Amino acid sequence: MTTPADAKGLLSGNGLKWALVALIDTALLYIIAGMYAQGEILFALTLLVLTGLGTWIFTSQKAYSYRYVYPCLLGIILFIIFPLLYTFNIAFTNYGSANILTLERVKEIHLEQQVRDSEVAFGLALYQNDDNYQLVLTDKSNKQAIYTTSSFVPAEQATEVSATAGNAAAGKKLSMRDVIKQRSALGMVTVTMDDGSRLVMTSLREFGVMTPLYREGDDHTLINNQTGEIIRPDMTTGFYVNEAGEQLPPGFSVYVGMENFERLIEDDGIRQPFIKIFIWTLVFAGLTVAFTAAIGLLLATLVQWEPLRERGVYRVLLILPYAVPAFISILIFKGLFNQNFGEINMILEGLFGIRPEWFTDPFLAKAMILIVNTWLGYPYMMIICMGLLKAIPDDLYEASAIDGASPIHNLLYITLPNLVKPLTPILIASFAFNFNNFVLINLLTDGGPMMSGTSTLAGNTDILVSFTFRTAFIAGQDFGLASAIATLIFLIVGFISWVNLRATRNLQEH
Amino acid sequence: MAEVKLTKLNKSYDGGKTFVLKNIDLLIKDGEFTAFVGPSGCGKSTLLRMICGLEEISSGDLELEGTRVNDMPPNERRVGMVFQSYALYPHMTVRENMAFGLKLAKMSKDEINQRVEEAARSLQLTHLLDRKPKAMSGGQRQRVAIGRSIVQEPRLFLFDEPLSNLDVALRVQMRQELARLHNRLQTTSIYVTHDQVEAMTLADRIVVLSPLAEGAETNLEQVGAPLELYHNPCNLFVASFIGSPKMNFFSASLLETGEEQSRVKLDCGTELTVFNNTSSAKVGDKVTLGIRPQDVLNHEEECGAGNCITGTIETIERLGNESFIYLKHPDIQEAFIVRVEDSRRREPESAFRVGVPAENCHLFNEAGQAYPRTRSPRFD
Amino acid sequence: MAMVQPRNLKYRVWAARLCMILLLCLVMFPFLMIVSVSFRSGNFATGSLIPENPSLEHWALVLGIPWEAADGTIMQPTFPVLTWLWNSIKVSLITSALILALSTTGAYAFARLRFRFKDHLLTMMMILQMFPAVLALVAFHAFFNKLGNFIPWLGLNTHAALIVSYLGGITMNIWLIKGYFQSIDNALEESAAIDGATPWQAFRYILLPLSVPILAVVFILAFITTIGEYPIASVLLQGADQLTLAVGAKQFLYAQNYLWGDFAAAAVLTGLPITIIFLVAQRYLVSGLTAGGVKG
Ligand SMILES: Nc1ncnc2c1ncn2[C@@H]1O[C@H](COP(=O)(O)OP(=O)(O)OP(=O)(O)O)[C@@H](O)[C@H]1O
Numbered sequence A: 001m002t003t004p005a006d007a008k009g010l011l012s013g014n015g016l017k018w019a020l021v022a023l024i025d026t027a028l029l030y031i032i033a034g035m036y037a038q039g040e041i042l043f044a045l046t047l048l049v050l051t052g053l054g055t056w057i058f059t060s061q062k063a064y065s066y067r068y069v070y071p072c073l074l075g076i077i078l079f080i081i082f083p084l085l086y087t088f089n090i091a092f093t094n095y096g097s098a099n100i101l102t103l104e105r106v107k108e109i110h111l112e113q114q115v116r117d118s119e120v121a122f123g124l125a126l127y128q129n130d131d132n133y134q135l136v137l138t139d140k141s142n143k144q145a146i147y148t149t150s151s152f153v154p155a156e157q158a159t160e161v162s163a164t165a166g167n168a169a170a171g172k173k174l175s176m177r178d179v180i181k182q183r184s185a186l187g188m189v190t191v192t193m194d195d196g197s198r199l200v201m202t203s204l205r206e207f208g209v210m211t212p213l214y215r216e217g218d219d220h221t222l223i224n225n226q227t228g229e230i231i232r233p234d235m236t237t238g239f240y241v242n243e244a245g246e247q248l249p250p251g252f253s254v255y256v257g258m259e260n261f262e263r264l265i266e267d268d269g270i271r272q273p274f275i276k277i278f279i280w281t282l283v284f285a286g287l288t289v290a291f292t293a294a295i296g297l298l299l300a301t302l303v304q305w306e307p308l309r310e311r312g313v314y315r316v317l318l319i320l321p322y323a324v325p326a327f328i329s330i331l332i333f334k335g336l337f338n339q340n341f342g343e344i345n346m347i348l349e350g351l352f353g354i355r356p357e358w359f360t361d362p363f364l365a366k367a368m369i370l371i372v373n374t375w376l377g378y379p380y381m382m383i384i385c386m387g388l389l390k391a392i393p394d395d396l397y398e399a400s401a402i403d404g405a406s407p408i409h410n411l412l413y414i415t416l417p418n419l420v421k422p423l424t425p426i427l428i429a430s431f432a433f434n435f436n437n438f439v440l441i442n443l444l445t446d447g448g449p450m451m452s453g454t455s456t457l458a459g460n461t462d463i464l465v466s467f468t469f470r471t472a473f474i475a476g477q478d479f480g481l482a483s484a485i486a487t488l489i490f491l492i493v494g495f496i497s498w499v500n501l502r503a504t505r506n507l508q509e510h
Numbered sequence B: 001m002a003e004v005k006l007t008k009l010n011k012s013y014d015g016g017k018t019f020v021l022k023n024i025d026l027l028i029k030d031g032e033f034t035a036f037v038g039p040s041g042c043g044k045s046t047l048l049r050m051i052c053g054l055e056e057i058s059s060g061d062l063e064l065e066g067t068r069v070n071d072m073p074p075n076e077r078r079v080g081m082v083f084q085s086y087a088l089y090p091h092m093t094v095r096e097n098m099a100f101g102l103k104l105a106k107m108s109k110d111e112i113n114q115r116v117e118e119a120a121r122s123l124q125l126t127h128l129l130d131r132k133p134k135a136m137s138g139g140q141r142q143r144v145a146i147g148r149s150i151v152q153e154p155r156l157f158l159f160d161e162p163l164s165n166l167d168v169a170l171r172v173q174m175r176q177e178l179a180r181l182h183n184r185l186q187t188t189s190i191y192v193t194h195d196q197v198e199a200m201t202l203a204d205r206i207v208v209l210s211p212l213a214e215g216a217e218t219n220l221e222q223v224g225a226p227l228e229l230y231h232n233p234c235n236l237f238v239a240s241f242i243g244s245p246k247m248n249f250f251s252a253s254l255l256e257t258g259e260e261q262s263r264v265k266l267d268c269g270t271e272l273t274v275f276n277n278t279s280s281a282k283v284g285d286k287v288t289l290g291i292r293p294q295d296v297l298n299h300e301e302e303c304g305a306g307n308c309i310t311g312t313i314e315t316i317e318r319l320g321n322e323s324f325i326y327l328k329h330p331d332i333q334e335a336f337i338v339r340v341e342d343s344r345r346r347e348p349e350s351a352f353r354v355g356v357p358a359e360n361c362h363l364f365n366e367a368g369q370a371y372p373r374t375r376s377p378r379f380d
Numbered sequence C: 001m002a003m004v005q006p007r008n009l010k011y012r013v014w015a016a017r018l019c020m021i022l023l024l025c026l027v028m029f030p031f032l033m034i035v036s037v038s039f040r041s042g043n044f045a046t047g048s049l050i051p052e053n054p055s056l057e058h059w060a061l062v063l064g065i066p067w068e069a070a071d072g073t074i075m076q077p078t079f080p081v082l083t084w085l086w087n088s089i090k091v092s093l094i095t096s097a098l099i100l101a102l103s104t105t106g107a108y109a110f111a112r113l114r115f116r117f118k119d120h121l122l123t124m125m126m127i128l129q130m131f132p133a134v135l136a137l138v139a140f141h142a143f144f145n146k147l148g149n150f151i152p153w154l155g156l157n158t159h160a161a162l163i164v165s166y167l168g169g170i171t172m173n174i175w176l177i178k179g180y181f182q183s184i185d186n187a188l189e190e191s192a193a194i195d196g197a198t199p200w201q202a203f204r205y206i207l208l209p210l211s212v213p214i215l216a217v218v219f220i221l222a223f224i225t226t227i228g229e230y231p232i233a234s235v236l237l238q239g240a241d242q243l244t245l246a247v248g249a250k251q252f253l254y255a256q257n258y259l260w261g262d263f264a265a266a267a268v269l270t271g272l273p274i275t276i277i278f279l280v281a282q283r284y285l286v287s288g289l290t291a292g293g294v295k296g
């Protein structure tokens, strides 16, 4: 049964599919090999698994359904789950600007270091014959030993020549001044001697032997070729240390256990701003939700109030702040609130003679943030409340009107009780969103004004995510600490979403 | 030769834990019109969908024109199906709806047009060809759905309760159109329905399915021509399912067994003679006696041998041309229904003695299997 | 409700109207101001809403045309705004198309096909969409930094990296499209299968055409979200010519180089089309937006 069908498939288009799969796989395998060669085992392995899985899914008839899901799952795995896990991973390392490389790479860098062997030195003379040049080298310790190199054309790129004993140079010898002109080209020349030793230019008048500073020892240690000193990688600090205990940069990233988290708790210079920022984050998200929900509900009732004939116009205009991309509105406010050149302070000065320091006074900065965020956020709440209000049956209000109830009574005993249940998950989601409202803070105040006396840079209006961002990308590039904070935020967000899931489920049950 | 053959067909869910269909053996001959009937949830639709490939076959063989097609995807089976909801493509006009399958088959434009127009003509759809389904009545949509399968010239037509969304008058009209269509095309057809009348009038043969009982071998109860099922139901299930109103059942025991005729005693004490072959049974066996409301005689005089039952009239349903009298009787929980042509002399709460002709009785053993009838039924 | 009207209704309507108008003034103030600023000469406030001597200098500069000031000095455009705008549009269009393709096929599988772990995957997606990408910026940076070593066109400071990193944002869209697919009678595709369509043909010729409305909504939503995305873009993009508008716009308002007027023109130029798209499609978007949580 299966055989004839397969054979038929191979002829009609299936062959093309196989070719395509083979092509993609080849390309991916090439990349995987590259990653493996550079020591990125984790990357190579991940990609290998994903490639294998993909190949199976797109070739096996059994996995037909997964063909539709695999691409989107791949997106989710690579760009949600993987970054998440990667962040957790970094939280336990000292990955940062000082420790950005891998151990292998740092070892390579040390091994590439060259020092000059001071005992061997050759005086140099340069001969020119049209475009071709030759070097004549005289051993300084033994004047008899003279060597001539093969001819070469000076260029700004690495040039290899070999040297043989005796002075056999053609052309004329160049003066010191002309030698200096060729200095940079000569710097690129490597001379291989009869005995296999390699010479490079060590000063204007000399060629000498460069030897690697280190050679490899056991177990990632390196041995200094000149002193015999052994330097070894310190797997707790992420540096090679010499016998005197000094750290030799560059550093590599190592697992440091809970150290980043401990710093959050134990280092006063970090803990105090962290706690302040955490409290402000809660206050900011909580107040934003309260303000936007209150205003949104009020406006929703107003724009649905039938006696207000022109309510359609209001509705569109009120949604406007939601329609404009947030980054534009936030920057507009940044300009309007500008202490010196901003329109708002100009109006306030004209009316009341005051110029509030929106960006330098911590309290005013926070107030400004709340004003702007309320302006940005109320339309969403309004849209939601409009929908929810429509869902409350009219006859409830009609019945209460027959009882002679006042609008306040209606609000307290009909509208609010009917709104609370469906609105709760939305309020929680809004809280979670504002908890991480990086764009607002980063674009409006960038966390400022800055706190003083902290060991990491922290701002008075920073919320946790913007603090994380600064720690990671602006001040010191401490990726490890930033990831530790991000991990904490993950836990908090996870908790909030768990609460939200339960609230939603509650809603569905009733 | 579009013959459909089902051999030991099974359908189960949850990896073989819950069975819906079990051991279905069926041979549908070329050109035959077969109806599947059975109570709701017994698996009629499931069986139909297994035949067209929309539902996986758990085990057993399905053969179409002599080849096993268990694993053939539906698009290769060349069958036509009319769904209960019609399933017309809302974004296409009637013409596009009918042409869809032909286009997929890469047929030439001319041929597509010719086929569509011919089908439209025969279903009186020509003036609707450029409308979208939304702008049509239920009956028109129904015809488009039928037209869509006709143009494909399938080997097999499948209908899943195609008329159940129509009103009564339209249903009768469409029923006749379907009958005419089948006469003309002579394509093998399978028709799932709730409606006995549809099944009895349209089908050459009827397949009765029952909800699968715990431990039952199969839920295929009986296959046969409509009148065969009506007159000779092979078990209690079929007897009670076919015919309206339902057959009356009395619990009884055998007094005399015999090849030609037997004698039974109802639990209330009445003794009756019946023409059933009970040679396989013993005297004293528990049996169930069945008689259709239409087969009861209201002239006690005419039934010989004192084959009479007396009950008290509870209610009378007067339908004009006929009446149904509901009698109270100790051996029947619900009611003993009797059809009479003239009910003018009858009043509720009065006693009514009816005749139960021996040749009209059905007799079933304790397991519900019928004892064969030995005489053809007698009518007034 | 119309039948229940108190006596003093007229006064109440006027009071409400007054409140509304005051509020609208507050809401509209920034927009009116920014339009006004964009036509004002110079970069500093002058105190009137309507510019006294309107000038097109900011518009010219934003459109990349050098401007000759009244005193004869020539001002050169400071930032390649049009390049940024083009970058933004390019990235957003490609991203939205990819997101649409991925989430449509995914949603099809979740709505119609049977496979293992389906319910688990759906729940997982529901939970994952709660975690904003902002939290994983370090990981994104490190990831593309390393990836660039093997695939240079996918490294830091490339648009490809940005586009690819946005592809995680498909979970909500999958839910949206899946819900819509499920509202379409499954019998339509079964009927197509009987008509001879392969699963792919049934998807392509029946389900997709019927889902155009939701696909349009998802596309526009993805477009709006992407064009306003700031955090990831600000981490991945560095070169001045590579920036998207969301990242670049910030540079107008650095204290050392405060170009308020130029910013205003750029804001109007780029904000207006997006706002109009949003308002036109608003009716259709709202359901999607309210299902998708808060706009970023
Ligand atoms: N996925 C499933 N898992 C378990 N049982 C199922 C599943 N799908 C259907 N069933 C069961 O299969 C049985 C047969 O369903 P089917 O639709 O074939 O009934 P039917 O005879 O067509 O009924 P109706 O006359 O109401 O249309 C039903 O009892 C139903 O509960």
Ligand SMILES: [Mg+2]
Pocket: B044, B045, B046
């Ligand atoms: Mg059914």
